[in-house]
Structures are given as C-alpha cells and as structure tokens.
Amino acid sequence: MSGKDDYYNRSKQQGYRARSAYKLKQLDEEAALLGPGDTVVDLGAAPGGWLQVAAEEVGEGGTVVGVDLQRIDEFDDHDVETLRGDMTEERTRHYLREAVGEGGADVVVSDMAPNMTGEYHLDHARSVHLARQALDTAEELLAPGGDFVVKVFQGEDLDAFRDDVAASFQYVRTVSPPASRDSSSEVYLVAKGYTTSPVAEGDRIEVTIEEEGDEGDGIAYVEGYTLFVDGDVGETLAVEVTDVKPRFGFAEAVDGGESTPSN
Numbered sequence: 001m002s003g004k005d006d007y008y009n010r011s012k013q014q015g016y017r018a019r020s021a022y023k024l025k026q027l028d029e030e031a032a033l034l035g036p037g038d039t040v041v042d043l044g045a046a047p048g049g050w051l052q053v054a055a056e057e058v059g060e061g062g063t064v065v066g067v068d069l070q071r072i073d074e075f076d077d078h079d080v081e082t083l084r085g086d087m088t089e090e091r092t093r094h095y096l097r098e099a100v101g102e103g104g105a106d107v108v109v110s111d112m113a114p115n116m117t118g119e120y121h122l123d124h125a126r127s128v129h130l131a132r133q134a135l136d137t138a139e140e141l142l143a144p145g146g147d148f149v150v151k152v153f154q155g156e157d158l159d160a161f162r163d164d165v166a167a168s169f170q171y172v173r174t175v176s177p178p179a180s181r182d183s184s185s186e187v188y189l190v191a192k193g194y195t196t197s198p199v200a201e202g203d204r205i206e207v208t209i210e211e212e213g214d215e216g217d218g219i220a221y222v223e224g225y226t227l228f229v230d231g232d233v234g235e236t237l238a239v240e241v242t243d244v245k246p247r248f249g250f251a252e253a254v255d256g257g258e259s260t261p262s263n
C-alpha cells in the first residue's frame with residue numbers, strides 16, 4: 001500500500017470523516033492558518049473532515065461555520081454551525097455574513113470541487129469558477145489581515161486567478177499538500193493577510209505628508225489608509241507605492257514628483 005492510501009486508514013482510525021482532513025492539517029502546518037479563538041468559514045465542507053480539524057484548532061472560544069450543497073451530519077463532539085447551500089447563490093453568502101457577524105472571519109477555506117466529467121478543460125473551468133466564488137466570499141467576510149485557502153485544478157486560467165487573489169492579500173503561495181493524491185491536478189492557493197488597502201503595489205499617486213511617524217518618517221493618509229513616506233510634514237509629492245500591508249503601506253518619492261511645501 002502506498003503512503004498516500006495510508007491517509008484513508010489514518011482518517012478512519014483517528015475519527016476524521018474524510019482523508020482530506022490531512023490536507024488542511026498540512027496546509028495549516030505550513031502556513032500557520034488556524035489559531036485558538038479564530039472564526040473560520042469552510043466552503044464545500046461536506047462530509048466535514050476540514051470542519052473537524054478547524055474546530056480542534058480554534059477550540060471552545062472559536063467559531064466554525066461550514067457550507068455545502070450536501071447535508072453535513074451534526075457533530076457530537078464539536079460546536080460547528082452548518083448550512084446546506086449553494087455558494088453560487090447570493091442568499092448563501094447573506095447567511096454567512098449573518099453567521100460571521102461584524103467582526104469578520106479570520107480564515108476562509110474552500111475545498112469546493114465540481115462534479116468531475118473527466119474532460120480536463122471543462123473540469124478546470126468549473127473549478128476556477130467555484131474558486132472565484134470563494135474569493136468573492138472571502139473578500140466579503142474576512143477581517144483585515146485574515147487568511148484564505150482555496151482549492152483549484154491546474155490549467156490555463158490558474159495564473160490569472162492567482163493574480164486576482166494576490167491583489168487582495170499580502171502574499172499568496174501555491175501549495176500541493178502531501179495528502180493530495182499523485183494523480184490529482186488540484187493545488188491549493190494559500191493567501192495570507194487580507195488587505196483592504198485602497199492602493200496597490202506599483203501605484204503612482206500624489207500624497208501630502210500629514211504627520212511624522214515614531215521613527216521620523218512621514219505619514220500620509222489615502223482614504224484613511226496609512227502610508228509611510230520619506231519626507232517632511234506639509235510636503236506634497238508624487239510617490240510610488242512599494243509595499244502594501246493590511247493596515248499600512250510604504251511609498252517612495254518618484255522622479256517628476258514636484259515637492260511642494262504646503263505653506
């Protein structure tokens with residue numbers, strides 16, 4: 001028996017509903033996703049292996065919500081909220097917004113997969129469609145700094161989808177957990193640090209430095225978002241955004257940026 005088939009036996013022995021539980025464990029080990037007290041939303045959650053792993057990691061103070069087209073059997077040993085719903089429908093997202101509440105989610109994970117036809121391009125296209133639904137949902141639910149994991153089948157649209165994920169997070173990595181079967185074309189995009197910044201890396205904008213930071217650097221605000229820029233209070237200058245974090249970013253003055261004292 002190959003090492004990969006062992007995951008099935010292990011899941012039976014350890015009481016997990018699906019061998020895929022080990023994929024989330026491995027993704028979590030690699031990217032430090034789940035922590036005590038977290039609010040986690042699991043899309044495409046049936047039969048519930050990922051829900052079990054998430055509930056173990058967030059503990060009693062945490063919240064775990066799972067959605068699937070299929071009914072998810074109740075858990076005896078974990079406090080998990082489940083919903084039967086279609087993630088392509090707005091009413092399912094509405095329910096999730098209510099379940100998560102104003103604080104937002106710390107982590108949104110999606111293991112959604114289409115019914116396989118065996119036709120490579122069709123299966124890939126449907127997988128990307130589901131992954132995009134998951135991204136839209138994550139952007140609605142995540143608190144700033146939150147993390148997102150999504151399964152997607154490899155193929156021609158993967159790079160464009162990955163770019164779209166990268167635009168909303170501090171960074172994104174493509175991970176193939178060892179528990180994925182060798183024959184599978186699935187990969188997981190692991191995106192950390194949801195950013196609600198109104199600017200993106202590479203943007204060129206004009207800013208006015210309004211305050212001095214603790215370390216003597218200038219602070220400008222873009223729609224309330226903090227941007228650290230080298231310069232003096234009162235200066236207006238053209239800058240290029242060089243780094244974007246969820247709550248603040250960095251920018252550097254660029255050539256042609258007329259520096260104009262404001263008084």
Ligand SMILES: C[S@@+](CC[C@H](N)C(=O)[O-])C[C@H]1O[C@@H](n2cnc3c(N)ncnc32)[C@H](O)[C@@H]1O
Nearest residue numbers: 018044046047048049050069086087111112113
């Ligand atoms: C690989 S299984 C998930 C296994 C799960 N992570 C676990 O550990 O038990 C993929 C799931 O995605 C669900 N799914 C596919 N399309 C969906 C959709 N539009 N909305 C909600 N769930 C969907 C399927 O019903 C299926 O249960």
